[in-house]
Amino acid sequence: MWYANILAGAAFLLLGAATTILAWLDLPYTADFGPGPGFLPLWLGIGLMIFSIPVIVAEVINKAKSETLVRPETVKCVKVLILIVTVFLLLPVFGYAAGLALITAGGMRLMGRHSWGACAATVIVTAIVIHYLFGQWLGIPLPQGMIGW
Amino acid sequence: MDLLHNLYTGFAIALTWQNLLCCAAGVFFGQLIGVLPGIGAPTAIALLLPLTFSFNPTSAIIMFAGIYYGVAYGGTITSVLINVPGESSSVMTCVDGYAMAQKGRAGAALSIAAIGSFIAGTLSIILLMSFAPALARFALRFGPAEYFGLAVMAFSLLTVFGSGSSFKIILSTIVGILISTVGMDGVSGMPRFAFGFPQLLGGIDFVVVICGLFGLAEVFNSIEEPESGVLVKDKFKLSDVFLTWQEWVDGRWAIVRGGIIGFLIGLIPAGGITTASFLAYLAEKKASKHPETFGKGDIAGIAAPESANNAASISGFAPLLALGVPGSATTAVMLAGFMMWGIRPGPLLFTNNPDLVWGLIASMYIGNTILLLMNIFLIPLFVALLRIPYSIMMGFIIIFASIGAYSVNNSMFDVWMMLGFGILGYAMKKLDYPIVPLILAMVLGRLVENSLRQALILSAGSFDIFYSRPITAFFMLIALLAYCTPLLRMVLKKAGYGKVDINRESL
Numbered sequence: 001m002w003y004a005n006i007l008a009g010a011a012f013l014l015l016g017a018a019t020t021i022l023a024w025l026d027l028p029y030t031a032d033f034g035p036g037p038g039f040l041p042l043w044l045g046i047g048l049m050i051f052s053i054p055v056i057v058a059e060v061i062n063k064a065k066s067e068t069l070v071r072p073e074t075v076k077c078v079k080v081l082i083l084i085v086t087v088f089l090l091l092p093v094f095g096y097a098a099g100l101a102l103i104t105a106g107g108m109r110l111m112g113r114h115s116w117g118a119c120a121a122t123v124i125v126t127a128i129v130i131h132y133l134f135g136q137w138l139g140i141p142l143p144q145g146m147i148g149w
Numbered sequence: 150m151d152l153l154h155n156l157y158t159g160f161a162i163a164l165t166w167q168n169l170l171c172c173a174a175g176v177f178f179g180q181l182i183g184v185l186p187g188i189g190a191p192t193a194i195a196l197l198l199p200l201t202f203s204f205n206p207t208s209a210i211i212m213f214a215g216i217y218y219g220v221a222y223g224g225t226i227t228s229v230l231i232n233v234p235g236e237s238s239s240v241m242t243c244v245d246g247y248a249m250a251q252k253g254r255a256g257a258a259l260s261i262a263a264i265g266s267f268i269a270g271t272l273s274i275i276l277l278m279s280f281a282p283a284l285a286r287f288a289l290r291f292g293p294a295e296y297f298g299l300a301v302m303a304f305s306l307l308t309v310f311g312s313g314s315s316f317k318i319i320l321s322t323i324v325g326i327l328i329s330t331v332g333m334d335g336v337s338g339m340p341r342f343a344f345g346f347p348q349l350l351g352g353i354d355f356v357v358v359i360c361g362l363f364g365l366a367e368v369f370n371s372i373e374e375p376e377s378g379v380l381v382k383d384k385f386k387l388s389d390v391f392l393t394w395q396e397w398v399d400g401r402w403a404i405v406r407g408g409i410i411g412f413l414i415g416l417i418p419a420g421g422i423t424t425a426s427f428l429a430y431l432a433e434k435k436a437s438k439h440p441e442t443f444g445k446g447d448i449a450g451i452a453a454p455e456s457a458n459n460a461a462s463i464s465g466f467a468p469l470l471a472l473g474v475p476g477s478a479t480t481a482v483m484l485a486g487f488m489m490w491g492i493r494p495g496p497l498l499f500t501n502n503p504d505l506v507w508g509l510i511a512s513m514y515i516g517n518t519i520l521l522l523m524n525i526f527l528i529p530l531f532v533a534l535l536r537i538p539y540s541i542m543m544g545f546i547i548i549f550a551s552i553g554a555y556s557v558n559n560s561m562f563d564v565w566m567m568l569g570f571g572i573l574g575y576a577m578k579k580l581d582y583p584i585v586p587l588i589l590a591m592v593l594g595r596l597v598e599n600s601l602r603q604a605l606i607l608s609a610g611s612f613d614i615f616y617s618r619p620i621t622a623f624f625m626l627i628a629l630l631a632y633c634t635p636l637l638r639m640v641l642k643k644a645g646y647g648k649v650d651i652n653r654e655s656l
Contacts (some may be wrong), residue, residue, distance in 0.1 A: 008580050012320050019327060027341060034606035036335035037341055040598045046331070047323045054316045073373040077575070080372060084365075084547060088564060100551055104544030106226075111372065112540030122541070132549065138200055140556045 002059050006071045009056035012149035016048025078108050095145030097135060150534075152278060159507030162207060163515055164486020171208040171510045174517045176470045177213020182216065183223015183236055188218040188238070188546060188643040191478040191588070192367055195359035198486050198554040205338050206490040206503045211512040213486060214466070217479050218270060218513070221422055221462045222520060224260045225455055229255055231537040238422040238458040245443065245450030256528070258390025261400045261448050264457040267407030269456030270517040276412050280464075280498075280509055284471035288496035290597050291472075292408040293603035294614045297623030300597045303418035309422045310417075315635040322391075325587035328353055336602060338620055348562040355485040357554045357563045358591060361570025362577075362584050363478075364550030368543050369575040375539065382629035390525055400452035407453035411460030418468050418476045422458040429457030455543045463513055470494055470506055474593065478585045479537035481592045541629050548592045 020039055027038025057097075083106040091099040104126050105119035114122075135142045182193045196211050201209040224236030229246035242262065249258040291299070304322050308315040322563060326612075331342045332352030343349040407429040413427035433453035434443045445449045447524060465476045475481040475496035487494050499506055554567035574584055590597075608614035616622045 005580055008576070008582070012324075015324075015327075022342065027339065028337075031337060033290050033303070035602045035608060037339045040325065040601065041330050042339065044323050044327050048327075051316050051323070055314065055320065071373065073375070076372050077369045078347065080369065081545070081572070084568065088551075088561075089567065090205045091561070096552075096555070100548045103547050104541065107544040107547070108540050110540075112538055114540065116475070122544075126544070126548070130552070132597060134200070134552050134556075139203065140200075140552065141559055142552075142555075143561075 002062065005059040006056055008058060012048050012052035012055070016045045016050075019045030019048065020044075033048060054074045076110065080107065083107070083110065091143070091145065093145050095140035098123075098127045099145060100130060128133040152282075153319040154512060155402055155503065155507045158503065159511030160514075161510075162504055162508030163211065163511040167205065167208050168211050168508065168512060169515065170217050171204075172516050173519050174315035175212035176219040176516050176523065177215075178212075179216040179220075179221075180226075180520070180523060180527075180531060181534065183220040183239075184226050184534055185537070185542060188367060188542075190217050190365070190545075191359065191482045192481060193220070194482045194486070195356065195363050196546075196553050197484065198489065199356055199553045201486075202489075203557070206487075206492060207508045209486065209490070210483065210505060210508065210509055211516075213483055214509055214513065215516045217483075218266075218459055218462045218516060219460045219520060222262065222266050222455070222524060223531070225451075226528065227535065229258045229262070229431035229451075229603070231535065238415070238426050238462075239454075240423070241426050241454040242451055244430075245447050245515035248444065248446035249448065249451065254446070256452050257392050257396055257526055259421030259524065260390040261452050263521055263559065265400065265404040265452040265456035265518050266524075267521040268404050269411060269460040270463055270520075271514065272405075272408045273412045273415070273460035274510060274517070277437075277464055277467055277513075280416070280470045281506075281510075284467055285496040285499045288443070288472050290620065291496070292618075293600040293607065294618055294621045295624070296596060297600040297604055298615065298621040299472060299474055300593045300600070302624040302631070303476070303593065304630045305584065305628035306418055306588060307583075307589070309631045309634050310421055311586065312581055313479055313581050313634075315335070316413045318586050321577070321582050321584070321586040322590040323589025326594040326597060328358065328587075328591050330598065331379040332426045335595065335599060339397075346562075348558070348560060353566065354557045354563065355482075355556050355569050355592060356489075356572050359485070359588060360550040360553045361567040361572075362574035362588065364546055364553070365567065365571025366574025366578060368546050370578050371543070372538060373579070378485050390528065396534055397596065400448045403449035404456045406432060406436065407456030408460045408586030412455075412464040413432065414457070415461030415476065416467050418474050421477050422465070425461035426454035426458040429453040452605035459517075461612065466509070470498055470509075471496060472647015473498075475589060478588050484592050544590050555641070582626065 023038040023041035023045055027041060028036035028044060029097065030036045080144045087099055087103050088100070089105070091097070093103065101123045105123045106113040106120060108119050130142070134140045151645050152313065163172065169526055175468065178193065179190065182188050197213070201212070207463050220236055221238055224234050225237030225246065228234045228239040228242040229250050232243050232247040234240045234243055239435045246258045246262070298373055307322065308318050312317050329352070331349055332604055385577055398532060410432055411422070411425040414428060416571070430450060430453055433449050437443065437447070437449060439447070466481050467482045468474050468476045473484070473493065475484045484494060492498070492505065550567060550571070551564055554563045555561070557563050577584055577587075605612075605616050614621070618647055
């Protein structure tokens with residue numbers, strides 16, 4: 001996992017550099033009576049760069065102690081992430097209540113060995129609960145889809 | 150007399166049926182969350198926060214406080230029964246709790262934890278009542294420089310009490326402050342880091358960040374590292390929970406000592422309930438005449454950490470209420486709640502919102518009593534809940550996080566942003582970057598920037614203001630020492646003083 005840690009350290013270094021440059025170029029460092037809107041971001045950027053270097057160095061030195069980055073469970077995480085992204089993209093079609101309820105079925109199939117019937121029942125009950133609990137009772141204006149709630 | 154009058158007013162508020170219901174619901178949900186894996190107190194409060202927009206602030210805060218100290222106990226059930234801590238604050242309870250359960254005394258282990266939590270919690274409330282108003286009066290002397298110093302001290306203490314690399318803690322803190330700078334600058338009105346997105350002009354909402362970092366990221370982490378354990382006993386009888394006289398004698402002083410340690414640690418910004426329970430366990434082992442029995446089912450090894458984590462969860466309200474500085478991720482989320490309702494915790498809270506403060510404090514007495522009764526009579530129910538498969542629960546956590554993020558501005562932009570923070574949180578956890586500093590820094594970010602700029606305006610740009618004023622200088626000195634702690638640890642280690650790490654990773 002050492003290379004992932006080095007990459008993370010490098011990402012912080014880059015974030016620091018980008019913040020420093022943006023603050024330096026776009027935001028005034030001083031204002032009429034004191035520090036300006038660019039004052040803190042500039043120093044935060046510099047701080048990010050300074051403190052990311054020891055992290056990178058430490059990871060390079062500790063190469064032998066590293067663990068595996070991608071495990072069999074990591075693949076499951078990726079599948080759940082794809083499920084979430086797909087559902088979010090489909091929300092305009094299914095609507096918020098019915099769309100989000102699909103996540104339960106997806107989760108049950110991906111993570112467990114539940115039957116399609118149990119999944120369908122869970123989706124219907126969850127959609128009804130979301131609609132009435134959040135939409136009606138708590139008054140959150142959940143967007144409606146083309147074919148559902 | 151003032152104290153008694155305030156407490157009387159507090160009870161009058163806390164005993165209204167709405168507040169009583171919120172308190173009972175909070176404690177129940179807290180217990181439930183503590184039992185269920187993959188969801189903690191900050192996550193639960195973060196997910197519920199947007200749903201309480203329509204609540205009376207006092208009722209909502211009472212409920213959230215109930216969740217907080219309910220969770221501190223809930224994690225005990227899994228620690229004792231399946232050797233898996235439901236919460237990090239219950240890690241130490243696993244050691245002796247599970248050993249007791251294997252000896253057939255699971256009921257007694259859970260009982261001493263409940264009684265200890267109740268006694269230490271009550272002790273902590275009494276101390277909080279006396280201490281918090283005095284702290285608030287003292288904090289009236291604070292100006293921008295003092296607030297800046299206090300925030301810096303809180304950040305620095307994370308390197309002392311947090312686990313893992315100090316540099317990673319500092320990086321996480323800086324990122325948190327950086328996130329708080331996104332949006333319109335409070336002084337000049339100039340947009341910062343909005344990149345042309347009008348949705349970012351108002352800043353990144355705290356609820357969106359915590360729904361992602363705690364809600365979604367926890368789902369990914371729980372999938373990757375599922376908690377597993379073997380349930381010790383399937384059925385519990387009420388008679389199992391009664392302690393023998395010897396067990397009570399062995400545990401009573403551990404409760405008092407754990408309570409005092411917990412109260413003191415809770416007062417320190419960034420102290421946290423996990424540190425409190427860890428230190429209480431170590432102190433109890435040192436104080437014991439039979440330290441060799443620790444780890445083999447000593448009842449004092451359960452009483453001390455459980456008393457400490459409950460006491461710390463209550464005393465953690467002192468810095469939040471009196472100074473407006475949260476000491477943990479949960480109180481940070483609660484601070485966001487206060488802000489959402491337009492209430493600014495700090496020294497003036499006791500004079501401007503006495504109903505809220507004293508109603509909250511009085512509700513803690515009620516909540517602790519409910520917690521005790523619930524833990525004695527509802528343990529079989531919580532054991533049954535351990536059987537809910539994560540494949541079902543996971544979907545509900547994602548739904549709550551998505552609705553929570555959406556409800557802030559009724560915008561899908563926030564939902565996508567929540568997903569982004571979820572991935573960030575997952576990556577951070579995987580690569581050992583702590584999330585709590587990021588959350589604390591994000592909540593305190595505006596306070597840090599505003600107080601820094603105001604202080605520098607007052608001093609005409611001179612940095613002398615941060616070491617010429619005694620209170621600020623004291624905070625800065627503590628911060629300096631705290632940031633030097635990793636260096637000190639390294640020197641001590643090289644000098645042959647062994648491991649001096651005081652975090653749970655050093656177990």
